[in-house]
Amino acid sequence: MKSSRFTGSIVGFLLIGAVAAGAFFTREQWLPLVQSEAAPIESEVEPSPVEEPKVLKLSAQARKNLSLIAKPVVPQTYWRKIQVPGEVVDRPGRSDRGVTSPAVGVISQVHAFPGETVRPGDKLFTVQLFSEYLQNTQKELFSASKEIQLIQEQLDRLGPLAESGGIAGTKIIDLNNQLRRQEALIQSHRQDLLTRGLSPSQIQSITEGKFISTVEVVAPPPFQASKASSEIQQTAFQSDSGNLSGIAYEVQDLRAELGQQVQAGQLLSTLSDHSSLYVEGHAFKREAPYLENAAQLGWSIHVEFAEDVKEHWPPLQQEFQIRYISNAIDTESRTFDFFIPLQNQARAYQKDDETFVVWRFRPGQRVRLHVPVEELTNVIVLPSGAVVREGPEAFVFQQNGSLFNRIPVHVLHEDRVNTVIANDGSITPGLFFAQSSAASLNRILKSQAASGMRADVHVHADGTVHAAH
Incomplete structure (x- = not known):
C-alpha cells in the first residue's frame, strides 16, 4: 500500500515537471496572447492628468500678514540701467x-584746532617773524616813505623859485623823477608785504x-567758481541758534606745533571744505561705451548712497551727470574711474563757544x-517681488x-x-496686480491645490477672476 502511494507521488511530480517543461519550451506561442489580454487592464488603472492650479483665494487677514499691496498697471517708458x-x-x-x-618764524600761537570750523579771514596761527628779508623790506619801505616826504618838501620850497627864474627848471624836473622812482619802490614793497x-x-x-614783528596767518578766501561750473553751490549752514550762511572750513589737521620754527612756504595746516565733492564710479572696460554715451548725451545718473538717512536731511535738488571719464585703467582692479559732481549738505551746532559742522x-x-543704457517703450514695470519664476516660466498675480489669478508673462529685463514685462496682451492695463510676495502666493497656490481645496472660481475672457455664479 505504501509503495503504491509512493509510486503515485512520483508520477504526479513527473507530470507536473513535464507540463512545466512544455510550457517553457512553447512560451513564444502563448506568452504574447497573455500580454495582449493584460494590456487593457493596465490602461484602465492609468491615473488621469491633474489640472495645473491657476487661482488662489486669500482672506483679508492673510493679505495683511503678507503686507500685500495691489496697484493698477499701465504701459510706460523704462530706462534699462547698469549698476556700477x-x-x-x-x-x-x-x-x-x-x-x-x-615767512621764516616761530609759531607763537595756535588759534584753530582740528575739528573746529573757521571762516575766510579767521585767525589760524600767529608767527613770530625771524625773517631778515622781511625786516629789510619793512626798513626799505619806511626809508622810501620818508624820502618821498623830503622830496615833496623840496618841491614845495623850490617850486616858486623855479617859476620866478631864481633856479633852473631842470632842478624841479630832477626832483619829480626822484619822486616817481620812490613811489614805484614803495608800491613794490607794499605788494611784497601783502x-x-x-x-x-x-x-x-x-x-x-x-x-611788524608778528604776522597773523588767516583762512584763505573762498574758491571763486566760474560761470561754466556754476552748478556747484556753497552750503548753507543752519543751527538751532539761527542761520549760518556762507562758506566755512573745517580744520582737518595741524602740521605745525606751538613754538616750532617754520620756513617760508611750509605747510602749517589743512582746511577741508566738503561742500563740493565728487562721486567716483569704478567701471570695467566693457562698460565704457555705455558711460561715454551717457556723458555725451547728458543722461541723468541715479545715485544710491549707502548708510544715508534721508529723513534727517532736506531732499537732494540736483541732477547727477558724468563730468568726465578717466583715460587710465587701474592695474590691480582693471577698472577705470568716472566722476560726477556732488553738492553736499551740512548742519552746524555750537558747543563751548565753538562752531562744529x-x-x-x-x-x-x-x-x-x-x-x-537703453530706453524701453510701451512696457509694464513691476517691482521685482511681484514676479515669481519656475524654470523658464515667469508669473504675476x-x-x-x-x-x-496667476498669469504667465514675458520678462524683458529685471534688476534688483x-x-x-512685455506689453503683449498677457496683462490687461488698468487691472490690479500684486506688487510683492509673488513667491509666497505661488507657494500658497500649490499648497491649496495639493490639499484638494478649490477656489471655486472662473476666469472671464477679459482676464478678470470671479467666484462661480
Whole structure:
C-alpha cells in the first residue's frame, strides 16, 4: 500500500515537471496572447492628468500678514540701467586747502584746532617773524616813505623859485623823477608785504615807523567758481541758534606745533571744505561705451548712497551727470574711474563757544550708480517681488477681491529693484496686480491645490477672476 502511494507521488511530480517543461519550451506561442489580454487592464488603472492650479483665494487677514499691496498697471517708458559701484571722494583743488607760512618764524600761537570750523579771514596761527628779508623790506619801505616826504618838501620850497627864474627848471624836473622812482619802490614793497600775509593797515603802520614783528596767518578766501561750473553751490549752514550762511572750513589737521620754527612756504595746516565733492564710479572696460554715451548725451545718473538717512536731511535738488571719464585703467582692479559732481549738505551746532559742522556726505562713503543704457517703450514695470519664476516660466498675480489669478508673462529685463514685462496682451492695463510676495502666493497656490481645496472660481475672457455664479 505504501509503495503504491509512493509510486503515485512520483508520477504526479513527473507530470507536473513535464507540463512545466512544455510550457517553457512553447512560451513564444502563448506568452504574447497573455500580454495582449493584460494590456487593457493596465490602461484602465492609468491615473488621469491633474489640472495645473491657476487661482488662489486669500482672506483679508492673510493679505495683511503678507503686507500685500495691489496697484493698477499701465504701459510706460523704462530706462534699462547698469549698476556700477563707487564712492564719495574729495574734489581736488576745492575740497582741501593747504595753509602755509608766509615767512621764516616761530609759531607763537595756535588759534584753530582740528575739528573746529573757521571762516575766510579767521585767525589760524600767529608767527613770530625771524625773517631778515622781511625786516629789510619793512626798513626799505619806511626809508622810501620818508624820502618821498623830503622830496615833496623840496618841491614845495623850490617850486616858486623855479617859476620866478631864481633856479633852473631842470632842478624841479630832477626832483619829480626822484619822486616817481620812490613811489614805484614803495608800491613794490607794499605788494611784497601783502604777499607775505601783512594787512593794508599793518603796511600803513610800517610807513609810519611801526615795524611788524608778528604776522597773523588767516583762512584763505573762498574758491571763486566760474560761470561754466556754476552748478556747484556753497552750503548753507543752519543751527538751532539761527542761520549760518556762507562758506566755512573745517580744520582737518595741524602740521605745525606751538613754538616750532617754520620756513617760508611750509605747510602749517589743512582746511577741508566738503561742500563740493565728487562721486567716483569704478567701471570695467566693457562698460565704457555705455558711460561715454551717457556723458555725451547728458543722461541723468541715479545715485544710491549707502548708510544715508534721508529723513534727517532736506531732499537732494540736483541732477547727477558724468563730468568726465578717466583715460587710465587701474592695474590691480582693471577698472577705470568716472566722476560726477556732488553738492553736499551740512548742519552746524555750537558747543563751548565753538562752531562744529556735520556733513551729510563724506569722503569714503559707498554708493551704487545706476547708469541708463537703453530706453524701453510701451512696457509694464513691476517691482521685482511681484514676479515669481519656475524654470523658464515667469508669473504675476492679478487681484480681484480675495482672489488671485496667476498669469504667465514675458520678462524683458529685471534688476534688483524692478522687472520689465512685455506689453503683449498677457496683462490687461488698468487691472490690479500684486506688487510683492509673488513667491509666497505661488507657494500658497500649490499648497491649496495639493490639499484638494478649490477656489471655486472662473476666469472671464477679459482676464478678470470671479467666484462661480
